Amino acid sequence: MPVIDAWMQHPTPHFANQEMFESLRRWTGMERLDKPLPVEVTVAALEAADVEIGLASAWYGPQGPLIDNDEVAEFVERSGGRLRGVAGADLARPMPAVRELRRAVQELGFVALRVVPWLWERAPTDRLYYPLYAACVDLGVPFCTQVGHTGPLRPSETGRPIPYIDQVALDFPELTIVCGHIGYPWTTEMIAVADKHENVFIDTSAYTVGRYPSELVAYLRGRGRRKVLFGSNYPMITPSRALEHLDGLGLDEETRELFLYGNARRVFAL
Structure with a gap:
């Protein structure tokens, strides 16, 4: 059965060697890079x-890009069709950010926008996001973001599904929102927001199957089968490691296909 990985990145040395990822290196074994990693x-x-x-993502923060959109476009070009681009944006410069998102989607063929709130220390309800939300709706691409606590050594408050994702979905009901990293320890909040809003989804990145909270597993098996997408968070966790013990989830064939492939194909219009 084919798989779509909804949250990953091809690492550059500038990305992988950030000091804020020291905790992730300790947990996951992710290594620093002395030179660029071949896309192969x-x-x-x-x-x-x-x-x-x-879905290979760019990363933009207040100090500039860690992986910029043109780098991602190069990775996509060299991947033999295996990668698709997810854009980043500079929140501090709203109009240039909107123009860059339009370029990434219309010229580079990117399929979504991702902003990591803890990197900016700005919750998704901050006014600087709102021009980008409108642009995503206009361009017909999802907005991807992180929910739950932060693995890197940054504050976690911006990852709360309630009130932040809930409010954004109320303000932009046409916006498709994909919430990565499950939302733990607010997983129940995340499920409630996904239930409430037709266009809100959850991806499982940054968690191996064996670490999925029990409430998420129950949701995936039942009413949430069309709401949950697989993600790895490569290179922190490889897809193979993330999917170990998949059979232990007890998913029927339809749910397994939706989780691994079908939901992401629909949500990202792949």
Whole structure:
């Protein structure tokens, strides 16, 4: 069965060597990079888990890009069709950010926007996001973000599904929102927001199957089968490692297909 990885990145040295990721290196074994990593290494990691498409993200923060959109476009071009681009944006410059998002989608073929709130220390309800939300709706692409506590050594408050994701979904009912990293320890809040809003989804990135909270597993098996997408958070966690013990979830064939592939294909219009 094919797989779509909804949250991953091809790491650059500037990204992988950030001091704020020291806690992730300690937990996951992610290594610093002395030189650029060949795209073929990432493609091989995806192939090992039957990942047909990996959604490779840019990363933009207050100090500038850690992985910029043009770098991602180069990775996509060298991936043999295995990667698709997810744009980043500079929140501090709203109009240039909107123009850059339009360029990424219309010229580079990117399929979504991702902003990591803890990196900016600005919750998703901050006014600087709102021009980008409107642009996402206009362009027909999802907005991807992080929910739950932060693994890096940054404050976690911006990852609360309630009130932040709930309010954004109320303000922009046409906006598709994909919430990565499950939302733990506010998983029940995240499920409630996904239930409430037609266009809000959850991806499982940054968690291996064995660490999924029990309430998320129950949701995936039942009414949330069309709401949950697989993500790995590569290179912190490889797709193969993230999917170990998948059979232990007890998913029927339809739910398994939706989780691994079908939901992401629909949500990202792949």
